[in-house]
Amino acid sequence: MSPRVVFPNKVLPYLLLLPQLAITIVFFYWPASQALYQSVLREDPFGLKSTFVGFANFRRVLSQPSYIDSVQTTAIFSVSVAFIAMVIALLLAVMADKIIRGRGFYRTLMIWPYAVAPAIAGMLWLFMFNPTMGTFAYMLRSAGFQWDPLLNGPQAMALVIAAAAWKQISYNFLFFVAGLQAIPKTLIEAAAIDGAGETKRFWTIIFPLLAPTTFFLLVINTTYAFFDTFGIIHAVTGGGPGKATETLVYKVYNDGFVNLNFGDSAAQSVILMIIVILLTAFQFRYVERKVHYG
Amino acid sequence: MADLAQPATRAAALGRKEQGGMLGISRGSRYTAHAILILGLLIVAFPIYYTFVASTHSLQTILRPPLPLLPGGRFWENYTTALFGGIGRIGGVDVSTLLFNTTVVALAIAIGKIIISILSAFAIVFFRFPLRMFFFWVIFVTLMLPVEVRILPTYKVMVDLGLIDTYTGLTLPLMASATATLLFRQFFLTIPGELVEAARVDGAGPWRFFKDILLPLSKTNIAALFVILFIYGWTQYLWPLLVTNRNDMNTIVIALRKMISFADADTQWHLVMVTCVLAILPPILVVVLMQRWFVKGLVETEK
Numbered sequence: 031m032s033p034r035v036v037f038p039n040k041v042l043p044y045l046l047l048l049p050q051l052a053i054t055i056v057f058f059y060w061p062a063s064q065a066l067y068q069s070v071l072r073e074d075p076f077g078l079k080s081t082f083v084g085f086a087n088f089r090r091v092l093s094q095p096s097y098i099d100s101v102q103t104t105a106i107f108s109v110s111v112a113f114i115a116m117v118i119a120l121l122l123a124v125m126a127d128k129i130i131r132g133r134g135f136y137r138t139l140m141i142w143p144y145a146v147a148p149a150i151a152g153m154l155w156l157f158m159f160n161p162t163m164g165t166f167a168y169m170l171r172s173a174g175f176q177w178d179p180l181l182n183g184p185q186a187m188a189l190v191i192a193a194a195a196w197k198q199i200s201y202n203f204l205f206f207v208a209g210l211q212a213i214p215k216t217l218i219e220a221a222a223i224d225g226a227g228e229t230k231r232f233w234t235i236i237f238p239l240l241a242p243t244t245f246f247l248l249v250i251n252t253t254y255a256f257f258d259t260f261g262i263i264h265a266v267t268g269g270g271p272g273k274a275t276e277t278l279v280y281k282v283y284n285d286g287f288v289n290l291n292f293g294d295s296a297a298q299s300v301i302l303m304i305i306v307i308l309l310t311a312f313q314f315r316y317v318e319r320k321v322h323y324g
Numbered sequence: 325m326a327d328l329a330q331p332a333t334r335a336a337a338l339g340r341k342e343q344g345g346m347l348g349i350s351r352g353s354r355y356t357a358h359a360i361l362i363l364g365l366l367i368v369a370f371p372i373y374y375t376f377v378a379s380t381h382s383l384q385t386i387l388r389p390p391l392p393l394l395p396g397g398r399f400w401e402n403y404t405t406a407l408f409g410g411i412g413r414i415g416g417v418d419v420s421t422l423l424f425n426t427t428v429v430a431l432a433i434a435i436g437k438i439i440i441s442i443l444s445a446f447a448i449v450f451f452r453f454p455l456r457m458f459f460f461w462v463i464f465v466t467l468m469l470p471v472e473v474r475i476l477p478t479y480k481v482m483v484d485l486g487l488i489d490t491y492t493g494l495t496l497p498l499m500a501s502a503t504a505t506l507l508f509r510q511f512f513l514t515i516p517g518e519l520v521e522a523a524r525v526d527g528a529g530p531w532r533f534f535k536d537i538l539l540p541l542s543k544t545n546i547a548a549l550f551v552i553l554f555i556y557g558w559t560q561y562l563w564p565l566l567v568t569n570r571n572d573m574n575t576i577v578i579a580l581r582k583m584i585s586f587a588d589a590d591t592q593w594h595l596v597m598v599t600c601v602l603a604i605l606p607p608i609l610v611v612v613l614m615q616r617w618f619v620k621g622l623v624e625t626e627k
Contacts, residue, residue, distance in 0.1 A: 035517035036452050037530040046447035047459055049440045053500035056485075057478060058466045064477035122364040125357040128349050136361050137619075138612055139369050145607035146372065147559035147577045150600065153584055154371040157378065157600075163593070165374075168389035199368055201622070208623045228353060257472045261561035265581045279472045283562070286476040295476055302473040310468050 062303070068296035087297035096273060097281070097298075104256065104277040107191060111259070112251035114195040116244070119202030124232065126203075127210040137207070144200035148193075149261030155193035156266050179267075183274030186267045190275050193266065194259045202247050209243030210236070249313045256305070278302060372604060379403075379597035386593045398594070406598035414583050414592055419602060422576040426558060427606070429494050429575055433557035434550050436499040442542065445508035446534055450520065460509075467502040471563055479566050493567045494575075498560070504549055511545050512538070548621020551614045558607045576603040 072083040091097050126136055143151065158166045161178045170177040179185040213236060221231050260279050263269060269276035269284060276284070282302060286295025378386055381396035411419040447453075448460050471478060478497065487493030515538070523533045564575045571579070580603055583596050611618055 035520040035524070036450055037520070037524070037533070039451060039530055040453060042530060043447035043451035043453045043456075046443045046451075050444040050463060050500050050505065051459065053440070053496060054463060054466055057481065057497035058469050058474075058500065059462075061474040061477035061481050062469050064480070065474050068477065118364065118367075122361060125360045125364075128357040129354055129361070132358070132361075136365065138615060139365050141611055141615070141618075142372055142608055143368060145555055145559075145611040146604055147561060147607075149561045149577050149581055150559075150603055151371075153580065153600065154375055156584075157597075158371065158374060163387050163389050163391075165390040196368070196371065204619055204622055228349065257470055260472060261559075261577075264561070264565070265584075282472070283475055287479070287566070292476065299473050299475070299477075303468065306470065306473060307468045 065296045065299040065303070068292055069300045071296075072293050083293075087293045088301070091294050091297045091301070096276075099273060100276050100278055100281045103187075103273075103275065107187065107194070107259075107275070107277055108252050108255035110191045111194045111198065111255040112248060114191065115198035115251055116202050116247055118195070119199045120206050120240075120244075122199070123203050123206030123210055124236070126207055137204075140203050141200045143197045146197060147261060148197055148259055149265040151197040152190065152193045152262035152266040155189055155196070159189055181271050183271055186271055186275050190259070190262050190266055193262050194255060197262075198251060198254055202251070205243055205247055206240070209240050213239045246313070249309060253306075253309050253313075256309075278305075372608075375597055375600050375604070379594065379601050381594060383592060383594045386597070402594050402598050406595045406602075410592070410595045411583075411599055414595060417571045417574065417579060419576075419599065421572055422574060422579050422599075423602065423606075425491075425494075425573060426575040426577070426603075428491055429560065429564070430554050430557035430607075432491065432495040433498050433560075434553035436495060437501055437504050437553050438546055438549055440499055441501065441504035442508050442546075445505050445512055446530075446538065448505075449509055449512040450530065450533075463500075463502050463505050465502075466500060471497075475562070475566065482567050488567055489570045489573045494564055494573070495557075498557070498563060504553070507545065507549065508542070511542065515541065544617065544620070547614065547617040551610055551618040552621050554610055555607050 069087055070082060070084055071080040072086065073080040122136075122140070126133055129136075146154070156164075156179075158164050159177075159179060161167045161171075161180060167177050176182075177185060179189045217235055217239075218231055221235055226234065256277070257279055259277070260283065263275055263277060263280045264283075267275040269280050278298070279302065282295055282298045285291045285298065374391070377393065377395050378391060379402055380399040381391065382398050382402075385391065385396060407419060409418070411417075411422075444459075444463065448456060482488055482493050482497070485493075487496070519537060520533065523537060528536070559577065560575065561577055564578050568574055568578065571582075574582070576599065580596070580599055583599065584591070
């Protein structure tokens with residue numbers, strides 16, 4: 031790129047940057063460094079004295095069966111949410127790409143859940159499926175199914191997955207629609223003239239060309255399932271029953287904020303930070319690649 | 325030219341209608357597509373619709389499942405009770421306070437974020453100064469430090485600064501974000517240097533350039549970002565949960581969470597459902613009414 035024409039001021043740019051830098055340092059870097067620092071300390075129960083313990087907190091956290099369980103829970107939860115939300119959104123986007131009339135209508139109604147807070151999404155699903163008065167719980171029970179997500183772990187998991195995936199359909203739908211529109215129509219026409227049917231065209235042309243969008247959404251959905259679903263879990267199950275729906279983020283909150291176990295919570299925070307860094311790096315490597323597709 | 329071209333276009337349009345489009349999509353499969361889309365809409369819109377339905381029935385009807393699929397006749401009764409004191413009796417705080425808090429939070433976060441990021445992007449793109457790239461990276465790295473990974477230490481900072489239960493505490497820490505800065509930077513980089521040169525030749529300083537050229541050019545981006553950030557602010561959960569203790573500082577989402585109790589037989593469900601509708605409606609209106617900018621902004625900012 032050619033050198034840009036710029037303004038010669040020397041002090042002004044620092045002033046312009048100041049608000050963002052101040053907030054960033056006070057509320058991002060300082061706490062994050064505190065988390066790093068605390069993760070290698072052990073505080074006595076009264077918070078009077080702390081000693082340096084190296085990686086002992088990490089070793090203890092990583093060897094706790096409850097942490098391994100939480101990793102597993104998070105994995106099942108995230109994979110299910112990403113998969114369900116993406117498959118439904120892709121199906122609907124492909125259908126919306128076929129029709130001529132009513133696209134605007136479908137899109138308008140399809141984006142509603144985007145505006146719903148995750149916690150409220152959870153409450154809406156809990157309202158429909160809670161065993162006391164939920165209409166669908168009532169139907170499931172009438173059909174002879176033992177439905178009680180407040181006591182049954184896998185059922186609680188299914189409920190939070192449904193709520194989390196439901197909320198994410200809108201987002202994925204919009205991206206798939208944009209991705210489909212970017213595919214050159216001439217390619218699809220050529221295939222149609224060569225006699226390829228709709229299904230064949232989808233799997234041999236549309237799906238491979240959508241790969242950048244799909245891949246991007248996979249990263250975004252995983253990030254969403256990891257971090258943004260705290261509200262759903264907190265509002266619907268509180269990590270329970272037992273620890274059946276305790277994801278990693280919920281556990282950091284619960285161990286640190288509710289059980290006041292600072293060292294462990296800090297070590298968990300640092301592990302989460304590493305996960306975010308990996309996810310972000312992954313995403314940016316990919317976004318760079320996507321630029322070539324236009 | 326136009327006269328010649330028109331019949332051809334019309335013929336093409338007609339042909340498309342009759343043959344089911346030039347892409348070889350049959351009429352049958354278009355009907356199937358509509359059917360699947362309607363089914364999809366049912367799944368996507370149903371939970372929201374059903375909440376509205378519940379908010380128009382009496383408590384007794386709600387407690388005796390299954391709940392009817394159509395709205396009941398208690399719309400006015402439930403909404404007036406809820407709005408004039410009913411919600412206050414459940415949660416201890418009036419619904420107007422809750423909606424006010426949430427609106428303040430959403431607007432402050434959206435506007436604050438836009439101002440802060442547009443200024444820093446302006447500095448990074450249109451000036452050259454020592455440590456420029458360093459600062460860019462300092463901002464960029466915050467992408468990797470969401471609240472969720474630094475819950476406790478951030479809470480401690482808030483306590484030390486006396487920001488618990490304040491609007492500043494609810495909004496200020498959420499105002500710095502790399503995403504908005506990156507978006508503005510990306511956009512500013514597409515602005516031709518000739519514009520800056522012309523402005524400078526005409527004797528315009530940086531402030532003048534910012535106000536008269538940059539801001540008008542960024543209007544669409546700002547609108548798009550505003551919608552996304554408003555939703556972001558309105559739907560916050562973990563942060564308000566951490567930094568508010570007093571009920572009258574709660575956002576409506578947090579208050580709603582406190583109202584819902586399945587163990588408690590006395591929960592006034594019809595009023596809770598009204599609160600639910602009130603908590604969902606404003607962001608949905610923003611998204612639907614500003615749909616054009618929202619979709620553009622979302623797909624272009626990619627988060």
